[in-house]
Amino acid sequence: CPVCRSQLSGLKRNLDKFAELGVNVIAISSDNKERAIDTHAAWKLAELRLAYGLSLEEARNWGLFISKGIGETSIGIEEPDYFSEPGIFLIRPDQSLYFSTIQTMPFARPQWADVLNAIKVVLKKDYPARGEVE
Template sequence: MPRHPVPDLAVATVDGSLWRLADRRPERFTLVVAYRGRHCPICRAYLQELVRLLPEFAARGVDVLAVSADDEARARDTHREWRLEGLALGYGLSIATGRAWGLYVSTGRGATSIGIEEPALFTEPGLFLVRPDGTLYWAAIQTMPFARPGFADVLKALDFVIAKDYPARGEA
């Protein structure tokens, strides 16, 4: 719920650290990007766009994490193969934590008709902007991998939000 505290989030990252939302001290926001996992080719392009725009988010005072339910080995392979240098990439998001954040959960189908090997369970995409006080500012939650908010559009929205001190919406 916007303007209310988000659930706790603590995940291991591929750089070997523990990323805890409660420990973050961004100037303006923390951007949490939940992605489906290594099996998702749409996620690959999406996260590569995010990496390209990381300096723009940093310039606006936004700390960034991408996270999935993948295990450590899959996350490390994802980070290396997708060339996600500079992106805090978390792994091991529990299904319960994903649900607490409002993410949809899918049952994997093993080998799919499009040649993708899906895990048994995984979360669908979500994008969350969290204020430094731990309250939700903005959420975009998907049931499918398609038609996610583009990061260039998110940056434009952030420019407006910052310039106008625009309040969070959807809290009523």
């Protein structure tokens, strides 16, 4: 989608800033290998590590919302029959979840500058994870 393209392009532009903070970035797609690799190349995202083939079941396990494709996007890309809506996850080195944000729609996604600033605060103040009470 055009919003995905913009978000991933912005992420690519900020990879050095994430690396300076010790964050390893990877984009994960529910697209199949061919579609993911074609999109990765067409959108000129070579510097951004990409994983693909995230199953809808696994996407649900991460709390992501699943949508039914509604045809062609405004930039001429045919949506898959079903796909996961986006999410951002910050995983600690011990593999525990520190932060997540998930979307039900493609709109109003977090800005990378805000995410970077939040990580800086977390590192500076050793800020504890929130929302961890079950």
